[in-house]
Amino acid sequence: KQEVTQIPAALSVPEGENLVLNCSFTDSAIYNLQWFRQDPGKGLTSLLLIQSSQREQTSGRLNASLDKSSGRSTLYIAASQPGDSATYLCAVNTGNQFYFGTGTSLTVIP
Amino acid sequence: EAQVTQNPRYLITVTGKKLTVTCSQNMNHEYMSWYRQDPGLGLRQIYYSMNVEVTDKGDVPEGYKVSRKEKRNFPLILESPSPNQTSLYFCASTQTGGSYNEQFFGPGTRLTVL
Numbered sequence: 169k170q171e172v173t174q175i176p177a178a179l180s181v182p183e184g185e186n187l188v189l190n191c192s193f194t195d196s197a198i199y200n201l202q203w204f205r206q207d208p209g210k211g212l213t214s215l216l217l218i219q220s221s222q223r224e225q226t227s228g229r230l231n232a233s234l235d236k237s238s239g240r241s242t243l244y245i246a247a248s249q250p251g252d253s254a255t256y257l258c259a260v261n262t263g264n265q266f267y268f269g270t271g272t273s274l275t276v277i278p
Numbered sequence: 279e280a281q282v283t284q285n286p287r288y289l290i291t292v293t294g295k296k297l298t299v300t301c302s303q304n305m306n307h308e309y310m311s312w313y314r315q316d317p318g319l320g321l322r323q324i325y326y327s328m329n330v331e332v333t334d335k336g337d338v339p340e341g342y343k344v345s346r347k348e349k350r351n352f353p354l355i356l357e358s359p360s361p362n363q364t365s366l367y368f369c370a371s372t373q374t375g376g377s378y379n380e381q382f383f384g385p386g387t388r389l390t391v392l
Contacts (some may be wrong), residue, residue, distance in 0.1 A: 169337075200378055211368065212383040219378050257321070259381070264328070265336060266311065266381060270320035272345075 170195045170262055174269035181248055182277050189243040189272045191258035196236050199261040203232050205245050206255045206271070215256075216243070248276045280305045284369050291344040291359055292392050299354045299387050301369030301391035309372045309383075311336070312344065314365040315386075321368065325353055328374070359391040 171194045181187050200219050204212040206218070216225045216232040216239065224233040231244040243260060255271040284304045289296055303310065311326040313336075323336030327346040341363055343355040352371075356363060366386045373379040 198309065200380075202380055203385075209388075211385045214380050214382070217380040247328065259321075261372075261381075265323055265326065267323075268313075268321040 169200075170265075170267040172258060172260055172261060172267045172269040174256075174258060174272050176272060177270070178273040178275075180275040180277060184246060184252060184271075185248050185276075186244070186246050187248055189245070189256050189274070191241040191243070191269055193239045193241075193260050193267070197262065198236065199246055199263055201232075201241050202259045202261070203230075203241075204257040204259065205268065206257060207254075212257065221277055245274075250276045250278050251277050253275070282369055282371055282380070282382050282384035284367075284387050285318045286387060287385060290389050290390045290392065294358050296355070296357050297359060298356075298368075299367060299389070301352045301354065301384060302350050303352075303369075303371040304350065304373060305328075305380070305382065306349065307369055307371035308349070308374045310346065311381075312342070312352070312354045313369045313370065314363075315368065316337065318364050323359075324354070326368075359389075361391050364387065364391045365389060 202217045203215040218234040230259040234241045255273045257271045259268045286295045308377040313321040315321045322338045325344040326331045362390040370381045372381045
């Protein structure tokens, strides 16, 4: 069974800092990996989708990388802002099912 | 607008009283899924459906039922809810299960079982 881990569970940084969130998975047989943002008590907002054949994807200040063979993905956030404060979740698609990590709670301090 | 809708958004009920949470998508997606989200446990898949009349158990199916009679709808049924089913529930859809497309999520249903 696929297991997805996100480290750290919580992260607090001053505004303007660059930061990296980590996601690891145990089975490299995936179709894609998706990063989401979730605000407290809210739904999931899709940030980036990386196909299994891709190495990275970029959207604005966000860059996600994927190393399928080692079972790792990172989400890089440049020049963090207080509005980036949220929980960030990664999810892997194994074909039939989707497996989520427990998330990293990010606080950006003004 | 492409979207996944869920109803109700909030529900408080009592143990044993059957309830249904509806989910509908307007993107003609084949794959639909239900998740529950609990503190410290993340999102866990309850049931999924690869297409009409095809449903399968996810990781935590006990106490839940689903049906997929139409492509756009995928209701979640709790026939005899218990307090341990108090949770935040999400419905999601994507083009196909083994696809390279992203998942789209509904806004969530917060269920409390007393």
